[in-house]
Amino acid sequence: GSTVNMNIMGWIYSRVQDLLGYAGPSTLGLALLIGGVTCLFSLSCALILAYLDRRAEKLLCKEQGKTGEVIKLTDVKDFSLSLWLIFVICVCYYAAVFPFIGLGKVFFIEKFRFSPQEASAINSIVYIISAPMSPVFGLLVDKVGKNIIWVLCAVLSTLASHILLAFTFWNPWIAMCLLGVAYSLLACALWPMVAFVVPEHQLGTAYGL
Known part of the structure; x- marks a missing residue:
C-alpha cells in the first residue's frame, strides 16, 4: 500500500x-x-x-x-529487562527508517537531483524489496536461529545505508537496496524474539506493546 x-x-x-x-x-x-x-x-x-x-x-x-493469550495491562510490571530491550531496539530502529522514508522524496530531489518520479521510485524500493525477502529471511532465521546475530547485522547494515546516503554521493540505489534488505531481516529476526522471553499467557500484551 x-x-x-x-x-x-x-x-x-x-x-x-x-x-x-x-x-x-x-x-x-x-x-x-x-x-x-x-x-x-x-x-x-x-x-x-x-x-x-x-x-x-x-x-x-x-x-x-x-491459546490463552489474554491482553492484560497489569502484565507490564512483570516484563523482563530482555523484553524491554527488544522494545527499545524496535522503537529506535523504526524511528530511523520510517521518518526517513517519509521525507526521502524531498531528500533525493534536493541532494541527488532526481525527478519526482525517480525519487518516489527509489523511496519505495525498501518496501518492494521487503515483500519477497521477508519470507526468505524468515525461513533462514527459523533454520539457523541466532536471532541476536541477525538483528545486529540488520542494525549495522541500516547504519551503513544511512552513512552512505548522508556523507557520500554514491548511487543511492545501492544504499536503499541495502536498507530494504536490512529492514526485512530485522523484522524476521526481532519480532519472534518476544516469544522467547515472555510466557505464553503474556504474549498478547507483549506483542500489543
Missing part, C-alpha cells in the same frame, strides 16, 4: 490537474478525495473480513482451540 501510494498519488494529482486545467486547492482536494475513497474501500474490506472471521469461529468452533 505504501509503495502504491508513493508511486501513484503524484500521477493521480497530475491527471486531475490536466482534467481541471489548473493547479490549486480544488486539484489537491480531488486527489485527496480519491485517496480517501480507497481508504474507505479498505475499511469496508476489513469489516467484511471481520464478519467472515466471526462467522467461521461459530461454524468451526474455533473458540475451543484458543
Whole structure:
C-alpha cells in the first residue's frame, strides 16, 4: 500500500490537474478525495473480513482451540529487562527508517537531483524489496536461529545505508537496496524474539506493546 501510494498519488494529482486545467486547492482536494475513497474501500474490506472471521469461529468452533493469550495491562510490571530491550531496539530502529522514508522524496530531489518520479521510485524500493525477502529471511532465521546475530547485522547494515546516503554521493540505489534488505531481516529476526522471553499467557500484551 505504501509503495502504491508513493508511486501513484503524484500521477493521480497530475491527471486531475490536466482534467481541471489548473493547479490549486480544488486539484489537491480531488486527489485527496480519491485517496480517501480507497481508504474507505479498505475499511469496508476489513469489516467484511471481520464478519467472515466471526462467522467461521461459530461454524468451526474455533473458540475451543484458543491459546490463552489474554491482553492484560497489569502484565507490564512483570516484563523482563530482555523484553524491554527488544522494545527499545524496535522503537529506535523504526524511528530511523520510517521518518526517513517519509521525507526521502524531498531528500533525493534536493541532494541527488532526481525527478519526482525517480525519487518516489527509489523511496519505495525498501518496501518492494521487503515483500519477497521477508519470507526468505524468515525461513533462514527459523533454520539457523541466532536471532541476536541477525538483528545486529540488520542494525549495522541500516547504519551503513544511512552513512552512505548522508556523507557520500554514491548511487543511492545501492544504499536503499541495502536498507530494504536490512529492514526485512530485522523484522524476521526481532519480532519472534518476544516469544522467547515472555510466557505464553503474556504474549498478547507483549506483542500489543
